[in-house]
Amino acid sequence: MATRTRRRVVDDDAPSAATGTDVADQQLLDDASAVDDLTADQQATPFTPINKLESCGVSAADIKKLKDNGYHTVESIIFT
Numbered sequence: 001m002a003t004r005t006r007r008r009v010v011d012d013d014a015p016s017a018a019t020g021t022d023v024a025d026q027q028l029l030d031d032a033s034a035v036d037d038l039t040a041d042q043q044a045t046p047f048t049p050i051n052k053l054e055s056c057g058v059s060a061a062d063i064k065k066l067k068d069n070g071y072h073t074v075e076s077i078i079f080t
Contacts, residue, residue, distance in 0.1 A: 048074040 050063055050072055071077050 050074060050077070 050066055053063055053074065054060060066077065071080075
């Protein structure tokens, strides 16, 4: 019994269809470029100063109490 083999003919001039891997790679590149687009303030520090809570309705007295107890970033409050 003879077996047949398939040969794939590749035409270098023909456009190739995007594979799932190509799409995933492009998504990673897009995400990386989005990180590059951050403003200088966002790149300067990865932490949010606790004073920003005042714009969200937290009183200045409460912020002072938090600072007196060693909390200087919003992240320090979140992760306790």
